[in-house]
Amino acid sequence: MHWTSVALVLCSLAALGWTCCTPEQWEGEQTLFSGYTGFFQRGLIKEFNDVAYDYSNKRSAVFLRYINGDIEAKIKIVVRYDDNDDAGMLYVDNYNRGKCWKKRLDREFRKCCIPKDAKRLGEYSMGLKGKYNATSYEIKGKRMNFILTVQTLGEGVCAPIGQLAAGRVGHFDVVRNVGFINITPGIKNETVFDVPWDCKDDWSDFDLPIEIDRQDYILGV
Numbered sequence: 001m002h003w004t005s006v007a008l009v010l011c012s013l014a015a016l017g018w019t020c021c022t023p024e025q026w027e028g029e030q031t032l033f034s035g036y037t038g039f040f041q042r043g044l045i046k047e048f049n050d051v052a053y054d055y056s057n058k059r060s061a062v063f064l065r066y067i068n069g070d071i072e073a074k075i076k077i078v079v080r081y082d083d084n085d086d087a088g089m090l091y092v093d094n095y096n097r098g099k100c101w102k103k104r105l106d107r108e109f110r111k112c113c114i115p116k117d118a119k120r121l122g123e124y125s126m127g128l129k130g131k132y133n134a135t136s137y138e139i140k141g142k143r144m145n146f147i148l149t150v151q152t153l154g155e156g157v158c159a160p161i162g163q164l165a166a167g168r169v170g171h172f173d174v175v176r177n178v179g180f181i182n183i184t185p186g187i188k189n190e191t192v193f194d195v196p197w198d199c200k201d202d203w204s205d206f207d208l209p210i211e212i213d214r215q216d217y218i219l220g221v
């Protein structure tokens with residue numbers, strides 16, 4: 001399974017209304033463990049990522065440290081909607097190879113939210129009772145099903161804690177566990193959203209694996 005099958009980004013397409021959304025700007029770290037099995041291949045992907053999300057300016061960035069068996073890669077994924085609210089650009093920079101993929105996104109920027117129609121599974125304490133409350137939701141997607149866990153920060157505002165996903169990605173059956181840690185509000189340094197260096201001149205749209213733009217996200221479907 002290619003590294004790009006892991007990846008991307010946060011958030012949601014649906015616009016049916018939200019139970020809660022993350023703050024407009026935040027950064028954090030993301031751990032991902034994804035077991036996959038296909039006809040010829042199986043394995044475990046591990047990722048330790050830095051995530052930055054900026055809904056106000058419609059941009060996001062993920063810096064991935066990706067490990068899949070012997071393969072290790074450092075990848076930067078940037079999404080930007082510079083001059084058009086309905087169409088953006090996705091940049092995927094593979095540092096090790098000095099190679100960049102770009103793709104036009106003909107959709108709105110995804111807002112990080114729990115959609116209204118998500119099934120509420122319950123609210124509970126993580127660890128010591130009463131100290132750290134979390135709420136979990138179940139969302140059924142076309143090819144993946146999700147359980148999303150968030151911390152409520154205020155009326156309609158929540159922070160992601162975790163995502164469990166199971167289903168099909170391309171030709172693989174996948175179970176994926178994503179955790180969010182050390183989330184901080186705001187953007188410390190806007191340069192995280194800069195178009196990666198390798199993406200400046202070369203244009204190679206074609207071979208971006210489809211999974212990089214897959215329709216499952218950190219929060220919402």
Ligand SMILES: *[C@@H]1O[C@H](CO)[C@@H](O)[C@H](O)[C@H]1NC(C)=O
Binds near residue numbers: 130131132133
């Ligand atoms: C967690 O929820 C319980 C029960 O609703 C409440 O008493 C407690 O204050 C909450 N804890 C925090 C840290 O919000």
Ligand SMILES: *[C@@H]1O[C@H](CO)[C@@H](O)[C@H](O)[C@H]1NC(C)=O
Binds near residue numbers: 189190191
């Ligand atoms: C932001 O990050 C860039 C690149 O790492 C660095 O050169 C710059 O000094 C940083 N700016 C601030 C205000 O910290």
